[in-house]
Amino acid sequence: MTILSQFSDAFAALVAKTAERVVAIDAGGRQAASGLLWGPGLVVTADEALVDEQRFSVNLPDGRTAGATLAGRDPSTDIALLRLEAEAPGSAAFQPASDTRPGELAIAVGRSRTGVIASVGIVKEASGSWHSSMGGLIDQRITLDLDLDRCAHGGAVMTAEGELVGLAAFAPRRQALVIPAATVTRVTERLAASGTVGRGYAGLSLHPVRVGENRTGVMVMQLDETGPAARSGIRMGDVVVAWNGEPVRGVRDVLRRLGPDAVGTNVDLDLLRAGEPAKADLTIGERPTR
C-alpha cells in the first residue's frame, strides 16, 4: 500500500464516519441544506440555508426519511434547530475541535438527496471572536479555502482528527465560512430550551443623517412610546452621534450593537437635540417575542 492510498483511505474513512451524523434537509421538493444530528431528535443547520418553511423532510444517514419541524432559529449567529418527528439513529456526539489554526486541513461533509458530498481544503483564516451584522457573538472567525457545495451548506466541517470545526456556511461572495462548534453548542442549548434567542431592543427606528460638515449620525424617526429609548428620555428627531463614545456611522452600526448579549446593558448615547448636544443613558431591553 502506498502512502498516497493510505492517505486516501484515511480521508474516505473520516468522511464516512462523519456522514453517519449528517442529514439532508428538503423543503417542498427543493434541497434546502445539510444538517447535523445534534442530540436526541434534533438537527442543527445554518439558518441562512433554510427556505421559508415550517416543516421539512430530512434524509437520515440510514436511508430513512423523517419529517421535522422548526424548533428555533437565531439569525444573529445563523443557527437553526429542527426537531425530528421520528427517532434518529443513535450516533456518537460530535467532539468540538479546539484551537483551530490557519493552514489546518478542513473537510466539509454534507448530504444531498442522492448521497454524501465531501470537499477538502484548508483553514484560511482563524482569528478572534466577532459580531455578525445582526449582533450575534461568533466565537471565532474561521474562513476556509475550500469549494463548498451548496448542498453542504449547514453540514459539518471537520479536522483531520475527526473533530468538528463547526457548521459550514457562506460569507459574502460564496466564501466558505464556519460557525464554530462552540457557538453552535452555546446557541443550540438556548434554542432547544426556548426556541429563540433574545435580541437587544431599543424601541426606535433610525435613518442616517449628516451632522454638520463632515460627521454622520442616525436620526430617530419612530419611537416605541413605552420602549427603552423613550424611557431614557430620547425623543423623535434626536440624532444619535455616538454610542459609548464611539461614532455611529449608520443604522448597521446600531444593529451590530443590539445583539443578544446587549440585552440589559447600559449605553451612554451622545445626541444632538435641535442642534444642541444632549446625553441619554439607555438600558437596552429585549425584543418582544411571541
Place this chain on the structure above:
Amino acid sequence: MTVSIRVAVALAEAELAERVALLLAETADIEQVDSDAADITISDDGRGMIEIVTDVGTLAAVLSPHVDREIFTAALRLVAAGFIISIPAPDDPADQTESLLTPRESEVMALLASGASNKAIARELGISPNTAKFHVAAVLAKLGARNRSDAVAIAMRRGLVLI
C-alpha cells in the same frame, strides 16, 4: 488642476478591503481619509457588493467587487459630483420598500420581526393561515429576502421595523 475627493473605506471583509485599496492606489484626485472627514464612504452590502455612500447617507452606487479601476474611480468621481448611479440588483429592490409594503404587509412585517410563525400571524391578525402565508411570501418577495430571518434583517436596516 486636481480636485481632491476624500474617501473613507469601511469594509468589514478583509479581502474586499484589499481589493478596494488596490483600486484606490495611484489615483491623483482621490484621497483616503478617516470616516469623519470623508465626502464619500465605501462600504459593503453584506453580500459582497461594494456600496458607495454619500456623507448624508444616500446610497449612491452599488458596484460589483470585480469592477475595474477605471469604472470604480469614475463612479467615485460621479458620486462626488452629486450623481446617483446605483442600479438596484434584482434581489435588492430600491429603497421605496416602505411604500411598496401595503398596510397589511407592514403589520405582517412587524410580527415577523417579533419571531411570529405563520400560525401566530394568522391568529394575531384574525386571518387564515393560508392568507398569512401569502402575505409573508409577498413581503419576502418585495424585500428580496431569502427567508424570514433575512427579511427581518433587511427591514431593520431600512427602518421598516423598530430596533
